[in-house]
Amino acid sequence: MEAVIDVKGVEKMYRRKVHALRGVDLQVGAGEIFGLLGPNGAGKSTLVKVLLTVISPTKCTGTMLGSKIGTKSALAQVGYLPEHHNFPQYLTSRQVLRHFGAMAGVERKARNKRADELLEIVNMSEWATHKLGSYSKGMRQRVGIAQALMNDPKLVILDEPTDGVDPIGRRDIREILLRLRDEGRTVFLNSHLLSELEMVCDRVAIMVHGLMRQQGTIDELTADRSGFVITAATQMKSESLDAAKNAVRGSSARSKTHARS
Amino acid sequence: MILMQTKAIFIDAYRELNAKKLFWLTLGLNVIAVALFASIGINERGFTILFWTFDGLFNTSIMSRETFYKFEFVTWGVPIWLSWGTVILALVSTSGIIPDLVSGGTIEPILSKPIGRIRLFLTKYLTGLLFVAAQILVFSTGCFLVLGIRAGAWEFGLFLAIPIIIAYFSYLFSFCVLIGIVTRSTITALLLTIVFWLFVFVVHIADVSMVAERERTAIALENAPAMVESQERFAQKRIEQLIEQGKPIPGQNGEPLPSGKVDSLEAINPTLKTARQKMIDAQRSFDSRNTWASRVYTLKLILPKTQETIGLLERNLIASDELDGFINMLNGLEDGDDNPDNELGERIDAVYSARTTIWILGTSFIFEIILLGLSTIIFVRRDF
Numbered sequence: 001m002e003a004v005i006d007v008k009g010v011e012k013m014y015r016r017k018v019h020a021l022r023g024v025d026l027q028v029g030a031g032e033i034f035g036l037l038g039p040n041g042a043g044k045s046t047l048v049k050v051l052l053t054v055i056s057p058t059k060c061t062g063t064m065l066g067s068k069i070g071t072k073s074a075l076a077q078v079g080y081l082p083e084h085h086n087f088p089q090y091l092t093s094r095q096v097l098r099h100f101g102a103m104a105g106v107e108r109k110a111r112n113k114r115a116d117e118l119l120e121i122v123n124m125s126e127w128a129t130h131k132l133g134s135y136s137k138g139m140r141q142r143v144g145i146a147q148a149l150m151n152d153p154k155l156v157i158l159d160e161p162t163d164g165v166d167p168i169g170r171r172d173i174r175e176i177l178l179r180l181r182d183e184g185r186t187v188f189l190n191s192h193l194l195s196e197l198e199m200v201c202d203r204v205a206i207m208v209h210g211l212m213r214q215q216g217t218i219d220e221l222t223a224d225r226s227g228f229v230i231t232a233a234t235q236m237k238s239e240s241l242d243a244a245k246n247a248v249r250g251s252s253a254r255s256k257t258h259a260r261s
Numbered sequence: 262m263i264l265m266q267t268k269a270i271f272i273d274a275y276r277e278l279n280a281k282k283l284f285w286l287t288l289g290l291n292v293i294a295v296a297l298f299a300s301i302g303i304n305e306r307g308f309t310i311l312f313w314t315f316d317g318l319f320n321t322s323i324m325s326r327e328t329f330y331k332f333e334f335v336t337w338g339v340p341i342w343l344s345w346g347t348v349i350l351a352l353v354s355t356s357g358i359i360p361d362l363v364s365g366g367t368i369e370p371i372l373s374k375p376i377g378r379i380r381l382f383l384t385k386y387l388t389g390l391l392f393v394a395a396q397i398l399v400f401s402t403g404c405f406l407v408l409g410i411r412a413g414a415w416e417f418g419l420f421l422a423i424p425i426i427i428a429y430f431s432y433l434f435s436f437c438v439l440i441g442i443v444t445r446s447t448i449t450a451l452l453l454t455i456v457f458w459l460f461v462f463v464v465h466i467a468d469v470s471m472v473a474e475r476e477r478t479a480i481a482l483e484n485a486p487a488m489v490e491s492q493e494r495f496a497q498k499r500i501e502q503l504i505e506q507g508k509p510i511p512g513q514n515g516e517p518l519p520s521g522k523v524d525s526l527e528a529i530n531p532t533l534k535t536a537r538q539k540m541i542d543a544q545r546s547f548d549s550r551n552t553w554a555s556r557v558y559t560l561k562l563i564l565p566k567t568q569e570t571i572g573l574l575e576r577n578l579i580a581s582d583e584l585d586g587f588i589n590m591l592n593g594l595e596d597g598d599d600n601p602d603n604e605l606g607e608r609i610d611a612v613y614s615a616r617t618t619i620w621i622l623g624t625s626f627i628f629e630i631i632l633l634g635l636s637t638i639i640f641v642r643r644d645f
Contacts (some may be wrong), residue, residue: 052373054368055371055644056644072377075375076375077374080374082369084364084365085367089280090279095276100374102269103266104267147370
């Protein structure tokens, strides 16, 4: 599979103290929905920002869409929705799309046409002339996704796109993501919620503490069932302890309990 | 693509200012200032406001209508309205440009577009200057029309106000941008810029005072030797008279000197001692003033020359002899009379004339370029 993102040994250290990325290797294939999963603070957003030149890496080698990371030719083919975006409140959604279309180098006629098409796709046509200040979080998220698509990108990077969005909005966003894949685009999805990724992603990588722990399809990752060893020290009475043991044994995870009473 | 992105940034800046209502508010205030400018005039009888004439000495015999409007433009239009009123409004309007740009959630989608950080930053900086340019263009055009219609003089020199005020504002804006990029706070950037502006103004006042004091003491120092020589000649003449009369001369031929006198001349002429002391005092006074003037000058050298930049407009708009009648009227002099303060005034003028346009703008732009360069480096290197 042709790699849209192919980076090796990405490192980011802040002020020689905080090691946000500790040598990340990542390959994302063309035409797939790739999910990057990890808890808050794992370094997911930092990795994405490094790819998009928002953050300068301490070390990074590799390519994005065939060009060196950070080149204008690569960025011209990427659409990006940051996690906590703050598009100008004084603009209407149509103005936001046209503005970012112009910033991405889309010609005037094309961007006017595409802005209206995208507003239709994200179900925001009726709000096209309303200012963002009057939008709900979900509506802003839809506009944000449309903004990321203004330059007809080959690669779409969405950082927590469903954050703060209601269930219907989430479903709509998932449908948009699937539609993007069907159009042949590559979608890179950042999330800390497995449930969000497993419904749409072809492949998922798990990132913890700035390191890529595992990569593969959802099936591959769930096939190797791993578990946890729980060690507990308690002053519980024996009958309460037995009840607790039974409860743990009854769960799907394999567990081993060492109790000391 | 470069033009498209630049245009998009400018349009966005306009929309932002428009949303804050400050663009139109400032524009409206500029129109009111022009209306005030037009409502005041001068005729053969005296000073006019709208349709009323106030008879008096201040009439067209002292100053032509053309000079009056140019004088009005350079004495309050530019130094009061444009360089204070408009600049304060412009700072309030534009101080948020960089802090807003680098705020979380705003900068990331912009940086992910194919635009270089240096170009993005400098274009944003230019949007601030463009705001001021638009405001000054309105004011200058209004004043140009007033001067043309009311005085019959179509003075294109008024439009010099546009580059001059932009330069003036750009010195302050470069400071505002640096604070904005460092602190990411609009209010901090605005307040510190105003403090800096006042500091520059105080240094300017100190410079003016020190130069005036230095020149005053220099005149006193230059006049002192002549006074001493005059007193010495008087004493010498007196000694010769005493010799002719065969009388004793203190300090000569074994005659004692009175206490506190250094020679026969001082003993004969007590005023000589005072004159000599005045010369020593004048030298001390000059040395002290000169040292302080040099220190203030050094400080001023590295700071932007805000007041001198504004002064360039006056230099270029009004010929020095055009205001002679008015200046004499203020001093209560008839035409042809010598102003007693002329020597000091001329010496001070000579000091400031030696500070050429290139020196004023050059040193100020060096300051601006350094600050802007620092801001750009911070912006380019910063992680968002």
